[in-house]
Amino acid sequence: YFLNDDVDGGNLIGCLDKQIGEAAGCEGVVYDCLDMVTAHQGLGISTVDFGDLAEDYSAALDDHQAGLAPNLTDQDKMDIIGILASMAPDIVEDPDNNLTVYQRVGRKPAILGLIGKPGEVDSFVDNVANDAEVNGFFGATNFDRLNTCLTRQVSSIDGPIKYGQEVDAPPMIDEGVNAMAKCLDMCTSHGGLVDDMDMPITINDFGALVTDLVTAMDTAGVAQEDKDALLAALGPLCPQIVADPFSCMFNTQDLVLESLGVNTEIPDNAYNGALDSMLCVDLEVMDDGDGFDTVANASLELGVMHPWVGDLTIKVEAPDGTVFAAMSRPTLPEAADDGTDCCGDSSDLAPGNPVTFVDGGMFDAEQMGGTLGNMQVVCLNDNQCEFFPNKGSAISADEFGMAFGGKGSIGTWRVCIGDSGTGDVGQLVDVRLTLNETDAQFCP
Incomplete structure (x- = not known):
């Protein structure tokens, strides 16, 4: 405390x-x-x-x-x-010593023993030291510091200890840390870490560590509900620890952002590559306090009325300003993302036949309408309604997950559509942006 x-x-x-x-x-x-x-x-x-x-x-x-x-x-x-x-x-707020995991497992003294050090048989760190799959990462480790920091990390889950806020403790207490050498956040402590074979941390390594921890908790007699609670709190740290954060398993849920009945004309022949030359719809994400505020992936569904799909460019902007191009003038090999070339596919879009952009979609957005003739409608006449993004000549990531994965979801998202051809005027009718959110924690 x-x-x-x-x-x-x-x-x-x-x-x-x-x-x-x-x-x-x-x-x-x-x-x-x-x-x-x-x-x-x-x-x-x-x-x-x-x-x-x-x-x-x-x-x-x-x-x-x-x-x-x-x-x-x-x-x-x-x-x-x-x-x-x-x-x-x-x-006293916990008269029976059982309202939190911290109290039920025996408070800091028991957690110190659970974490342990090499040679402290059946402790977590001793299990790791004897685990050939992962012990190569710990060759230069200060085990006093490791014991203290892991103890403080576990104790902070629902206990009084605050990880990263260490002080100058009395002798033999919280060894290896002090006010000037606090415990590091997961990104800093694991960034660039390699084992004795010069290999980075993989999801299999993370799984081995979890197994070693579970074994230590089993030996210590930690109740199943408390093991589950500790693992549920530590699991979301996986993306901050492994080299490939998207190899982690994490909880996700979809947040659907809609603006239906927009019915607004897309500025004709105005697109020059910038968002301010496009018609944009703002979609707001509020912090509802559920912890799911990081994007794992996204998808976009649009209902558009337009007689020349090859005129259109579609982009999405995240709250931090990251811009992702979902489509850029289908079938037109643009020299630059500036709206100057002519001309893309001549087929139509109709709001009753919305198109969806999703990573791993069935069809290439760059080829949208490519099998259709003039006056035919994408999705309606070719049954091609789901597309994987294609940025064309735009400067953008290749996929929603690459562009937005790990970014915060809270704030204003913008879905924008631009027109690069004269004479064919259209409207944006419906917008549906789906954010696949996670409670996992990613590095910046």
Whole structure:
């Protein structure tokens, strides 16, 4: 609870002194800090936590009596501890020591043992040290630091420890870290890491580490529900650890963003490569607090009325400004993405026959309408409705996943359509952008 860099130790000691001093009737001492309920709300302090604190305070009183306060009587000490004990109802939020995984697995002492070090048989790190599949990554490891950081990481899942906010701890506590050498985030600590064969971390390596952790938890007697909770919290870190983040298995859900009945004319022959020369529809993603705020992939469905599909360019812009070209003037071998060349495919688009762009789609967006004649409608007359993106001459990633994978989903997305030919006027009717979101955490 205290070895985090957002704890004001001086203020904490001062307030505790005032609290005990006022309760003990010390002359001139007034407690003017937060009340106990407010000061400890949300900390999840358990009965055993409070008991440890009282025990530490009692030991400090013994030292004080033996040193600076020889006149402090045993009854005085009992009275002071009694005052402290009377505060328990306002401080303890977990009376049965079982409301969090942190408490149920035995708090920091048990987690320290679970993580362990090489030679500490059946601990996680000892399992790793004996695992030929992954031990090549740990040849130059400071195992004191590794034990501390992994312990703090696991303890931070629903416990009081704050990973990355280490302080100068007392001797033999949180070894290997200090205020100037804090535990590193996953991207920094694993970026570019290779084993003794100069191979990067793979999804198989990550799986081996998970197996070693599960084995350690089984040996330690961690309950299944708590193992599941710990793995559920650590699993989303996979994309920050392995060299290929998209090899990870992670939870996903689709967020569908729609603007139906747009019915707005696409500026005729206005496209010059820039988004401001296109008709754009804004789609807003709010933070709903569910943790699914990172994009794994995306797809786009458009309902368009236009008599010359080869005039059209379609782009999507993410909240961070990344622009992806889903289609660029089908069948036209453009010299540049500037709208100057002529002319692409002459078939039509109709809103009743929407076209979809998705990674791995059945047909090439660059060939949209290529088998049709003038006045025939894409999707309706050729049954080709689903296309994989093709950027043409645009500067863009090749796929939605390559463009947007790992980026934040919250903010304003823009779907834009531009026209590069004169005389054939069309409308954007319906827009449906689907974001496949994940709760996994990616590196920038």
